[in-house]
Amino acid sequence: xxxxxxxxxxxxxxxxxxxxxxxxxxxxxxxxxxxxxxxxxxxxxxxxxxxxxxxxxxxxxxxxxxxxxxxxxxxxxxxxxxxxxxxxxxxxxxxxxxxxxxxxxxxxxxxxxxxxxxxxxxxxxxxxxxxxxxxxxxxxxxxxxxxxxxxxxxxxxxxxxxxxxxxxxxxxxxxxxxxxxxxxxxxxxxxxxxxxxxxxxxxxxxxxxxxxxxxxxxxxxxxxxxxxxxxxxxxxxxxxxxxxxxxxxxxxxxxxxxxxxxxxxxxxxxxxxxxxxxxxxxxxxxxxxxxxxxxxxxxxxxxxxxxxxxxxxxxxxxxxxxxxxxxxxxxxxxxxxxxxxxxxxxxxxxxxxxxxxxxxxxxxxxxxxxxxxxxxxxxxxxxxxxxxxxxxxxxxxxxxxxxxxxxxxxxxxxxxxxxxxxxxxxxxxxxxxxxxxxxxxxxxxxxxxxxxxxxxxxxxxxxxxxxxxxxxxxxxxxxxxxxxxxxxxxxxxxxxxxxxxxxxxxxxxxxxxxxxxxxxxxxxxxxxxxxxxxxxxxxxxxxxxxxxxxxxxxxxxxxxxxxxxxxxxxxxxxxxxxxxxxxxxxxxxxxxxxxxxxxxxxxxxxxxxxxxxxxxxxxxxxxxxxxxxxxxxxxxxxxxxxxxxxxxxxxxxxxxxxxxxxxxxxxxxxxxxxxxxxxxxxxxxxxxxxxxxxxxxxxxxxxxxxxxxxxxxxxxxxxxxxxxxxxxxxxxxxxxxxxxxxxxxxxxxxxxxxxxxxxxxxxxxxxxxxxxxxxxxxxxxxxxxxxx
Numbered sequence: 001x002x003x004x005x006x007x008x009x010x011x012x013x014x015x016x017x018x019x020x021x022x023x024x025x026x027x028x029x030x031x032x033x034x035x036x037x038x039x040x041x042x043x044x045x046x047x048x049x050x051x052x053x054x055x056x057x058x059x060x061x062x063x064x065x066x067x068x069x070x071x072x073x074x075x076x077x078x079x080x081x082x083x084x085x086x087x088x089x090x091x092x093x094x095x096x097x098x099x100x101x102x103x104x105x106x107x108x109x110x111x112x113x114x115x116x117x118x119x120x121x122x123x124x125x126x127x128x129x130x131x132x133x134x135x136x137x138x139x140x141x142x143x144x145x146x147x148x149x150x151x152x153x154x155x156x157x158x159x160x161x162x163x164x165x166x167x168x169x170x171x172x173x174x175x176x177x178x179x180x181x182x183x184x185x186x187x188x189x190x191x192x193x194x195x196x197x198x199x200x201x202x203x204x205x206x207x208x209x210x211x212x213x214x215x216x217x218x219x220x221x222x223x224x225x226x227x228x229x230x231x232x233x234x235x236x237x238x239x240x241x242x243x244x245x246x247x248x249x250x251x252x253x254x255x256x257x258x259x260x261x262x263x264x265x266x267x268x269x270x271x272x273x274x275x276x277x278x279x280x281x282x283x284x285x286x287x288x289x290x291x292x293x294x295x296x297x298x299x300x301x302x303x304x305x306x307x308x309x310x311x312x313x314x315x316x317x318x319x320x321x322x323x324x325x326x327x328x329x330x331x332x333x334x335x336x337x338x339x340x341x342x343x344x345x346x347x348x349x350x351x352x353x354x355x356x357x358x359x360x361x362x363x364x365x366x367x368x369x370x371x372x373x374x375x376x377x378x379x380x381x382x383x384x385x386x387x388x389x390x391x392x393x394x395x396x397x398x399x400x401x402x403x404x405x406x407x408x409x410x411x412x413x414x415x416x417x418x419x420x421x422x423x424x425x426x427x428x429x430x431x432x433x434x435x436x437x438x439x440x441x442x443x444x445x446x447x448x449x450x451x452x453x454x455x456x457x458x459x460x461x462x463x464x465x466x467x468x469x470x471x472x473x474x475x476x477x478x479x480x481x482x483x484x485x486x487x488x489x490x491x492x493x494x495x496x497x498x499x500x501x502x503x504x505x506x507x508x509x510x511x512x513x514x515x516x517x518x519x520x521x522x523x524x525x526x527x528x529x530x531x532x533x534x535x536x537x538x539x540x541x542x543x544x545x546x547x548x549x550x551x552x553x554x555x556x557x558x559x560x561x562x563x564x565x566x567x568x569x570x571x572x573x574x575x576x577x578x579x580x581x582x583x584x585x586x587x588x589x590x591x592x593x594x595x596x597x598x599x600x601x602x603x604x605x606x607x608x609x610x611x612x613x614x615x616x617x618x619x620x621x622x623x624x625x626x627x628x629x630x631x632x633x634x635x636x637x638x639x640x641x642x643x644x645x646x647x648x649x650x651x652x653x654x655x656x657x658x659x660x661x662x663x664x665x666x667x668x669x670x671x672x673x674x675x676x677x678x679x680x681x682x683x684x685x686x687x688x689x690x691x692x693x694x695x696x697x698x699x700x701x702x703x704x705x706x707x708x709x710x711x712x713x714x715x716x717x718x719x720x721x722x723x724x725x726x727x728x729x730x731x732x733x734x735x736x737x738x739x740x741x742x743x744x745x746x747x748x749x750x751x752x753x754x755x756x757x758x759x760x761x762x763x764x765x766x767x768x769x770x771x772x773x774x775x776x777x778x779x780x781x782x783x784x785x786x787x788x
Contacts, residue, residue, distance in 0.1 A: 005026040005027075006026070006063070006064055006065060007026055007064055007065040007066070007067050007095065007148075008023050008024065008025060008026075008031075008060070008061060008064045008065075008066055008067065009023070009024040009025075009028075009067045009068075009141050009144050009145040009148060010022070010023050010024075010061075010066055010067065010068055010074065010141060011068070011069070011074070011137040011138075011140040011141035011144060012068075012074045012077050012078060012137060013135065013136070013137050013616075014036075014077050014081070015077075015616065015617065015620055016080060016084075016176075016264075016265055017036070017050060017077070017080055017081040017084050018036055018050060018053065018054075018077060018078065018081040019035065019036055020034070020035050020036070020136070020137040021033070021034055021053060021057070021137055022136075022137035022138040022140075022141040023057075023060060023141070024141050024142065024145045028142070028145045028146075028149075030138060030141075030142075031060070032056065032060055033046055033137070033138055034046050034047070034048050034053045034056070035047045035048070036048065036049070036050045036053060037049050037050075050081060050084070050085055051085040051087070054078075054081060054082055054085060054087055055087075057078075058087075058090050061090065061092055062090075064092065064093075065092070065093040065094070065095055066092050066093070066094050066095070067095045067096075067097060067144065067145075067148050068094070068095075068096055068097070068144070069096070069097045069098050069113045069140070069144040069147065070096065070098040070113075070609075070612055071094050071095070071096035071098070071099075071164055072096070072164055072165075072168065072169065073612065073613070073616065075094065075164065076169075076178075079178075080178050083178075084267070084268055086268075091507050094164055095148070096164065097113075097116075097144055097147045097148050097151060098111050099544075100148075100151045101116055101147070101151060103544070104151050104154050105154075109604070109775070109776075110604070110608060111608055112608055112611070112612065113129075113134075113140060113143055113144060113147065114129055114131055114134060116147055117129035117143045117146070117147065120147070120150055122143055122146040122147060122150065123146070124139070124142040124143055124146060125142075129143055131741065135615065164506050165536055165539050165540065165543075166502040166503045166505060166506040166508055166539070167499070167502060167532045167533070167535040167536035167539055168536050170218070170528075170529045170532035170533055170536065171218075171222075171529060171760055172222040172223045172225075172226050173222070174222070174226075174240050174242075174425075175222065175225040175226045175228065175229040175238055175240050175423065176226075176229055176240070176261075176264045177226060178226075178230070179223065179226060180498075180501055180502050180505055181223070181226070181227055181230070182494070182497060182498050182501055183227075184494065184497075185220065185490055185494060185498070185528075186220060186224055186487060189213075189224065189485050189487065190224060190227055190228070192483070192485060193211065193224075193228065193455070193457075193485070194232075196209055196211060196455055196483060197232075197236060197418075197419050197421070197455055200419040200453060200454070200455060201418065201419055201453075205452075206415050206419075206452045206453040207452065208411070208447075208448055208451060208452055208453065208454040208455070208456055209454075209455055209456070209482050209483065210448065210455075210456045210457075210458070210479050210480040210481060210482045210483070211455065211456070211457050211458075211481075211482065211483040211484070211485060212457075212458050212460060212465060212480060212481045212483070212484050212485070213457060213458070213459045213460070213485050213487065214460055214461075214462050214465055214484065214485065214486045214487065215459075215461070215462075215486065215487030215488075216461060216462070216526070216527055217461065217527065217529065217758070217759035217760065218527035218528055218529025218530055218759075219487045219488075219489070219527050219528060219529075220487055220528050220529075221425065221459040221487060222425055222426075222459065223528075224487070225238070225240070225423050225425065225457070225459070228421060228423075229267075230267060232421070233266045233267060233273060233276075234266055234267075234269075234276070235418045236418045236419060236420065236421050237261075237262065237273045237274075237276070237277050237414065237417075237418070237420050237421065238261065238273070238420075238421040238423065239257070239258045239261040239262070239420060239421065239422045239423065240257065240261050240423050240425065241253075241254050241257045241258070241261075241422065241423065241424045241425070242257060242425060242426045243425075243426045243427050243428075243429055243430060243754065243758075244430075244436065244439075244440055244443075244631070245436070245628065245631030245632055245634065245635050246436075246627045246628065246630060246631030246634070247433070247435050247436040247438075247439040248400075248439075248627065249399065249400065249625075249627035249628070249631070250400075250436075250439045250440055250442075250443040251399075251400045251403040251404050251407075251443050251446065251447075252377070252399040252400055252402075252403045252625065252627060253625075253627070253628060253631075254403065254407070254443065254447070255376075255403035255404075255406055255407055256376060256403075256623040256625055256628065257623075258407065258410070258422075259372065259375060259376055259623050260621075260622060260623050261273065262274035262277070263372070263621055271310060271313075274359070275310075275313070275360070276310075276417075277410070277413060277414065277417050278312075278356055278359070278360050278413070279309045279310050279312045279313065279360070280309045280416065280417040280418075281413040281414075281416040281417050282312060282331060282335060282357065282360060283305045283309035283311075283312050284309070284416050285331075285334065285335050285338050285416070286301075286305055286312070286331055286334070286335075287302060287305050287306060288338075289330075289331075289334040289338075290302040290305075300315075301315060301316060301327065312360065313360065313363075316328060316331075316361075319363055324361070328357065328360075328361040331357060332354060332357045335353060335357060336350055336353060336354070339353055342412075343412065347405075348401075348402055348405040348406070349405055349408065349409050351390075351391075352375065352405070352406050352409045353409065354390065355371055355374055355375050355390055356375070356409075356413075358371050358388055358389060358390060359371045359372070359375070362388070367387060367388050369621065370384050370387065370388050371388050371390070372621070372623075374388065374390055374393075375406070376623050376625070377393060377397060377399050377402050377403070377406075378393075378679070378680070378681075379392055379393060379395070379680050379681055379682055379683075379684045379685075380392060380681060380682070380713075381681050381682055381713065381716070381717075382682070384713075392682070395659075395683060395684050395687065396659075399627075404446055404447070404450060404451075407447065407450070407451045408450050408451055408452075410451075411450075411451035411452045411453050411454055412452060412453075414452075414453045414454070415452060415453045419453045419454060419455055420451075420453060420454040420455070421454070421455050421457065422447075422451075422454050422455070422456045422457065423457045423459065424444075424456070424457065424458045424459065425459045426459075426754065426758050426760075427440075427458065427459070427460060427464065428460075428461060428464055428757050428758040428759065429635070429753075429754050429757035429758060430464075430468075431464060431467050432638070432642075432757065433638070434471065437467075437468070437471050438471055441468070441471060441472040441473070441476050442476075444456070444472075444476055444479075444480060445475065445476045445479070448476075448479045448480075456480070458480060461759070489526065489527060489528075490528065492523045495523050495528065495531050496519065496523060498528065498531075498532075499519075499522070499531070499532075499535055502532075513539070513542050513543060514535075514538060514539075514542060518538050518542070521534065521538075522534045522535050522538060533762075537549055549599070549602075600771060602763075603763060603768060603771055604776070606752075606761060607748065607752070607772070607776055610748055610751060610752075611744060611748050614744045614747050614748060614751075615740075615744055618740055618743070618744065624679060624709050624711065624712065625679065626661065626662040626677040626678065626679050626680075627662055629662075629677045629707070629709075629746075630662040630663065630664060630677050632746070632747075632750040633664055633675060633782070634650065634664055635750060635753060635754070636749055636750060636753060636782060637650050637664065637666060638650065639753045639765060639769060640769060640773075640786060642765075643765055643766040643769055644766065644769060644770065644773075645668075645786060647669060648666065648667065648668065648786070649665070649666070649667030649668075650664065650665070650666060650667075651664075651665040651667070652664055652665055653665050653674050653695060653699075655691050655692075655694065655695055658691045659687065659688055659691065660676070660688055660691045660692050660695065661676035661677055661678040661688050661689070661692055661706060662676060662677050662678075663675060663676035663677070664676075665702075666785065666786075668785075668786065668787075668788060670788060671703055671788055672699075672701065672702045672703070673702070673703050673704075673705070673785055673788075674695075674699075674702050674703070674704045674705070675705050675707065675785075676692060676704070676705070676706045676707065677706075677707050677708070678692075678706050678707075678708055679708060679709060679712045681712075681713050681715065681720075682717065682720075685715060685720050686717065686719050686720045686723055689706065689720070689723040689724065689727060690723050692704070692706065692727070693723060693726050693727055693730070693733075696727065696730045696732060696733050697730070699732075700731070700732055701732075702732060703732050703734075704727075704730070704732055704733045704734065705733075705734045705735075705736050706727060706733075706734070706735050706736065707736050707738055708735075708736070708737055708738065709737075709738045709743060710737045710738055710739045710740070710743075736781075742780070742781070745777055745780045745782075746780075746782065748777075749772060749777060749780070749782065749783075752768060752772065753765070753769075756768060773786070
């Protein structure tokens, strides 16, 4: 085989911007490797500023074909990185081993780099692919090179180098992503949201306001939130809350997602949203204090903070110096004094203020991570507490009350800064659980009542909003829907403009690729997403020779969606008549629905792409909680109960008033399984596991498993280790550390279910679950449990 010499194999690692890059030449030799200085916490011999790396990339890649595995992900990351340093992304010929492998080996069940490397026995340095070593840029690039050579060796003349499909990424999962945005779409609706923020800011009472964004699946609700994030994060803080899944922990779920959102970076800066909020708030308090004190020794600090609030992180003294400790001690004392003078409030709120000041004062990432866990209500080990100078929370801390108090603190701090934007999205699955929906409504009511200075947005389908109105009481409905914004389908000209904009980003001339009749059919679909999805199918047809999936006669077109809107309007009119005393039942005729024609190949592509994204996000700092993981497991089992295992019994185990791990009890035809989650440390961990061990002895006919995420702190105390040993040694006990592979599968299964519930994935739930159970995730422990 003759290997061409005009290509480079590249792998990148990173999330918002590039962290690491490796480049191999056509002979498989490493010709470039670099790590961004902004990312490295320790000195690295080839650490460079991001801008330098990208300039090197431009020079190195000139006149070369760039080979990636799953190129769409790498190109997206590189474009974000170029944009962050205000450089233009260079035009290059791209090859994707993921797409090429699908053409060369169409019968293979997976096209991940790991699977293909193992399937073909590829070796680097005489070693087969090792998942534990993967996800470094150099390692993955080396196996991508081997895979590319394998593909070139198997190519025939009929296989063409594929272009990247510009329409394959039709969905915004969260507002912190970056997608192509045609600003003329929903410009009025965007301006309306900004005007509401102005009203909140100008209101002397800073009362929170609510807005409902109503639109069908794929209409662009989350995309609109992304525009808010991209344009407003330097002023406002946007907090993104996905669907809660545990009726006993709604407020803690909301608060945990708020903390996760706070650590998202403000675009084109080195600072997170939380750092911006705290810098603005604490600096203004400090300026007021120093102005009153009027000491000459403090003039430099006063001048620095007045010039730029972000100087609070750099101008209060050198790391580890007495000057820094003194300045931050003064700041803490005066901030607490200011808080108590403003709100006469002590207890949890005062403790959280102290924790936030500690977070600001530390540069060390390990200490900051400990403070973040502490702010989430987690218990820490004694040596960890000494390191950050904070006390442990009470073992009996009520996380729901704690979470509400913490949200109140952030709302009040934002009054010194700018109004918060709290977005609730992906809520469609709540309709499947009336108890959870009712608790969510109660949680919303508490947030509206207690948390000031916030625009609270709910993104909903029209029919879901009708369901919510039947469950929520009038006080919640009135607060939530102070403003109602409906996202109607853009006209055909605007939709076509979106298509051309996305195509130009990949240097594709769409007029040369698609026929006029193609456009006519594509633009007849009923939402932005379905138009993009059909365009993606036509792109595969015209560019790659892949046959078009047949259209089902019942599939929703734009005209059919009009009928759906009319049906929904009738339902809402009937509901209004009920409220004013006219007895009439709401229209119950279900609207037409799109048929689920997704093939197993399409489902496999979804699972592969989603899994790759979960792998990329695995190292991202997340708030992992027992209640959230238990809620995910409940959602998974509920879905299987509704579709495949109608005799499945789902419950939970109690031990009187004694505290035990969050758990779920699953009764199959043959066994009873109790699965618990335990992420605490110290005495909290020991007490909960000790009580659970009692239940293990009392219920010898049950099979128990305790799950603990491997990223959580290692249990070191002797008593805790003894309890783990007791549990493990029991004939019916299993202590299980969820390593990366199992965590990815767990999140993948949960996301599959919720994406179908949220209409982000057009496939029948029963068919999808059957596929993952019998083929894709057959050996995953959650699914194996159902069969025993």
